[in-house]
Amino acid sequence: MNPAAQYLITQTHSFWHHHYNVSTEENTHLFHVVNSSHLTFHRSADSNGPIAGMCKFRHFSSDCKIGLSDPEQPSKINWEYLHKQGFIKRTYWFRIQLEDGTKQTYTWKRTHSLGTGSEKYKLVEETSLTVVAVFSSSDRAFSQTTGHLDIYLPLGPRLNLIVLISGLAVVEGERRLTRTTQGGGAAGGGGMLGQDLKFR
Template identity: 35%
Template structure:
């Protein structure tokens, strides 16, 4: 019996971009470079390239300013972003940490939901599980405790499926991890600014 595929996810220098290494036993699974365009207005928030930053575009994701949902799309590598068919990574509610998407598995549409594994996972670095909504089976696990370095994490996909499904799982996982990171950075910056303002007010009083 073959073991479930494991993907190592590493944050690059300054922890902005991501690199994905496929299963060692699967030579047909190339590494993926995820370009983070947080500081580049007008570009998709995350661009998934085959192999490196110059490689063909495999997928894109965009955070929406006035919606809790996230736009996601896979492309045909030979056509790049022009062939992207956009779909939605749907959030259950404004206060929910659960996100759902639909994928075709064995020729039929199936719904899957990402959720935190425990309350501590709501903070940065927490682990995630992907559940097959119809069966309740855990289809994938994003584990932050497996890496040798603090920036190394492991995604294990338990569902037998094609590479396109694996790419969808990978890109939705990293899209949620990055969204959580941005939200926490914004909250920390707001708290810092508030503390600075309070200190300045106290000094001037």
């Protein structure tokens, strides 16, 4: 199946942090993602542009808040929640209202049969069990490429952005957890202590 939308996620480094850039597969830049204690998506090549959305990793909670800027009120953020389930086989789900007024639940879960790389996740729409998207990460040790996101259904700009933010939030959250459990003192690009990161 040919994807309806494709995103390439690459890393960019400053002295203390690694951040992300998001582009199309044709190298059209879409977002610069500041990776500190949270993930903030800017519609620009750096952190000076307008905020399109963000993910807030919540203290003392297994959930994550995903917010999109209101087009009519750019300073206002409309929030959704990305919930974590399980401890060994972790899944992450969110429930949102679609444009037709119905509500739908989507779940990120690991996959071995789809995508490429060492970290592979599929997004499943729970009513029909349709695979909506696949996030494939690079397993090349020195590659700047973090991953590829393929979205297989025409979801529209709002849901596309939620899928992108939630997918990168799952990958970043899992990597912070791995660094913490392997004995790294600081988790994530912002130097936040691992025990403070409750998005597990």
